Amino acid sequence: MxxxxxxxxxxxxxxxxxxxxxxxxxxxxxxxxxxxxxxxxxxxxxxxxxxxxxxxxxxxxxxxxxxxxxxxxxxxxxxxxxxxxxxxxxxxxxxxxxxxxxxxxxxxxxxxxxxxxxxxxxxxxxxxxxxxxxxxxxxxxxxxxxxxxxxxxxxxxxxxxxxxxxxxxxxxxxxxxxxxxxxxxxxxxxxxxxxxxxxxxxxxxxxxxxxxxxxxxxxxxxxxxxxxxxxxxxxxxxxxxxxxxxxxxxxxxxxxxxxxxxxxxxxxxxxxxxVLAAFLLFAVSLLFSPRRGIVATLAAHQRFKRRVHLRQGLLALARDDAIYDDLTLRVLRRRGYIRRDGVATPLGASAARDAEHEERLWALYRNRYPDEAAQLDHQGLVPINSALPPDTVITLESDLQRIPGSVQ
Missing domain, CATH: 1.10.3470.10 (ABC transporter involved in vitamin B12 uptake, BtuC)
Known part of the structure; x- marks a missing residue:
């Protein structure tokens, strides 16, 4: 047939x-x-x-x-x-x-x-x-x-x-x-x-x-x-x-x-x-377009979700807070930041200190430049060095050192 x-x-x-x-x-x-x-x-x-x-x-x-x-x-x-x-x-x-x-x-x-x-x-x-x-x-x-x-x-x-x-x-x-x-x-x-x-x-x-x-x-x-x-x-x-x-x-x-x-x-x-052939092309684009397709959108959402859990997990490690979320634990283990018992590895401890430091820099930036900060997307989920101009980061680092009790 x-x-x-x-x-x-x-x-x-x-x-x-x-x-x-x-x-x-x-x-x-x-x-x-x-x-x-x-x-x-x-x-x-x-x-x-x-x-x-x-x-x-x-x-x-x-x-x-x-x-x-x-x-x-x-x-x-x-x-x-x-x-x-x-x-x-x-x-x-x-x-x-x-x-x-x-x-x-x-x-x-x-x-x-x-x-x-x-x-x-x-x-x-x-x-x-x-x-x-x-x-x-x-x-x-x-x-x-x-x-x-x-x-x-x-x-x-x-x-x-x-x-x-x-x-x-x-x-x-x-x-x-x-x-x-x-x-x-x-x-x-x-x-x-x-x-x-x-x-x-x-x-x-x-x-x-x-x-x-x-x-x-x-x-x-x-x-x-x-x-x-x-x-x-x-x-x-x-x-x-x-x-x-x-x-x-x-x-x-x-x-x-x-x-x-x-x-x-x-x-x-x-x-x-x-018309059905045109719709078939539309359906393929709707599903698999790398810019706006459903598959690409779902993949981007999953990547964003993992970045959020990674950031929150590292901040929890830096503050010695307990971590109960399964996804956060999986993301940290996959990166080699914690052992199976949940204790931070040396690599995880170093990454946690860096995350805590960047969080302080972002907080200072939002305090000093509220209008500019409001226009940025996903603050803290990308390295601050890639999100802000180098001279701005240097100024923030210098100002952060003057704050009593800041973590270097």
């Missing part, structure tokens, strides 16, 4: 599953990269929900374009016409959201909710009406909800690939202007950029991604390609441009895996598989 899946999937992964499948795979990869890039800027601009409104707003335009073409020519499945209708409807939805946000007291989230539900509901009503029309192609129209590439013509795949490539180039060219507006629109204005126009270009590129991706992932799931890859990239870096590059890579990889897997057997939905 596994072999019957792996062999055709392997051919698809190597672009050996036929011209049309290879073209769709390439188009989905470019589309995923474009969605990841523009989605990163939308995420940094804190407007990710706008993509949801735009995607759902395409449905009325899509269905109206189908009705118009079916009435005129008897077949409404011409892809360029459907995309034009979807783009017009999405542009109207985007304009409506912006207008409600700017000219009323409602926030953008409320405007998105109102426009999203209204336009999507109107589109569903139109789809129901289309089912009763005496024209061909009604069944294929529902494929735009969750994506449908199995019956995609070579000309349609070529159109999607070309549009996605142009979009990718446009996002790449505008990347620096987008970053300036995302982080500081006022500063961008002083640099000669029109922040409002840059915002509009950003949203138009988002709209283009949504419209181009209708045939591949569908209007319901295309929003995932503009959100999941950027969030995945955020786990791996703090640098915006590097995050954009990682998001583009994750989006392309999700498209590659989703389309090739859907080609293994007829009936497998392309859009959901692309």
């Amino acid at each position: 596994l072999t019957t899946w792996l062999e055709p999937w392997g051919r698809a992964l190597l672009f050996g599953a036929g011209y049309n499948t290879s073209l769709v795979t390439l188009g989905a990869m470019i589309l995923g990269a474009s969605a990841g890039m523009i989605g990163s800027f939308i995420l940094l601009r804190k407007r990710s929900l706008v993509s949801d409104a735009v995607s759902h707003a395409t449905l009325p335009g899509l269905t109206l374009a189908f009705i118009l073409m079916a009435t005129l020519w008897g077949d409404g499945r011409w892809l360029p016409g459907l995309l034009i209708g979807a783009a017009a409807s999405a542009a109207f939805g985007l304009w409506a959201v912006q207008t409600i946000r700017d000219r009323t007291r409602l926030g953008e989230d409320a405007a998105i909710g109102a426009i999203l539900s209204t336009l999507f509901g109107f589109g569903v009503v139109l789809i129901t009406a289309i089912q009763s029309m005496n024209v061909g192609g009604q069944a294929g129209l529902t494929g735009y909800l969750v994506g449908a590439t199995a019956g995609m013509l070579a000309s349609e795949a070529t159109l999607i690939t070309a549009c996605a490539l142009l979009l990718l180039v446009a996002v790449f060219v505008m990347r620096r202007a987008f970053l300036l507006v995302c982080f500081d629109a006022d500063y961008a204005t002083t640099r000669g950029l029109n922040a409002r126009h840059i915002d509009l270009i950003m949203l138009m590129l988002l709209l283009a991604v949504v419209v181009i991706g209708l045939k591949v992932t569908g209007l319901i799931l295309i929003v995932a390609l503009t959100i999941i890859p950027p969030v995945t990239g955020r786990f791996w870096t703090d640098r915006p441009l590097r995050m954009v590059a990682i998001a583009a890579l994750c989006g392309a990889l999700a498209g590659y895996l989703g389309v090739t897997l859907s080609s293994v057997r007829s009936g497998l939905p392309t859009g959901p598989l692309i």
Whole structure:
């Protein structure tokens, strides 16, 4: 059973599953990269929900374009016409959201909710009406909800690939202007950029991604390609441009895996598989990212916990206090600071004196420089020589010697 899946999937992964499948795979990869890039800027601009409104707003335009073409020519499945209708409807939805946000007291989230539900509901009503029309192609129209590439013509795949490539180039060219507006629109204005126009270009590129991706992932799931890859990239870096590059890579990889897997057997939905592939990359990043992954966070917490117990244990040894905590005893034994009976070794006694001395230095520093000390993290858990400038440590050592009864 596994072999019957792996062999055709392997051919698809190597672009050996036929011209049309290879073209769709390439188009989905470019589309995923474009969605990841523009989605990163939308995420940094804190407007990710706008993509949801735009995607759902395409449905009325899509269905109206189908009705118009079916009435005129008897077949409404011409892809360029459907995309034009979807783009017009999405542009109207985007304009409506912006207008409600700017000219009323409602926030953008409320405007998105109102426009999203209204336009999507109107589109569903139109789809129901289309089912009763005496024209061909009604069944294929529902494929735009969750994506449908199995019956995609070579000309349609070529159109999607070309549009996605142009979009990718446009996002790449505008990347620096987008970053300036995302982080500081006022500063961008002083640099000669029109922040409002840059915002509009950003949203138009988002709209283009949504419209181009209708045939591949569908209007319901295309929003995932503009959100999941950027969030995945955020786990791996703090640098915006590097995050954009990682998001583009994750989006392309999700498209590659989703389309090739859907080609293994007829009936497998392309859009959901692309989204699941994107989520798989997100889940791996969530777990294993060295910066913010769950595994790295748990490991850092354990290291911090051991450092706290080591410090408290050494201070207890220096003050001849009894130690009852099991973890503290294990940490001290592992370092060779105490014997099995809990008595300090010569190495432990020396480390305890050093810890006590550093604790006095930290206490003096907090007393002399309270404002600076409040800005430091984990005081006493790192050597004071590495946490403070050398001249400050020398001054503290000199002041400590003048205190009666200080431990040298």
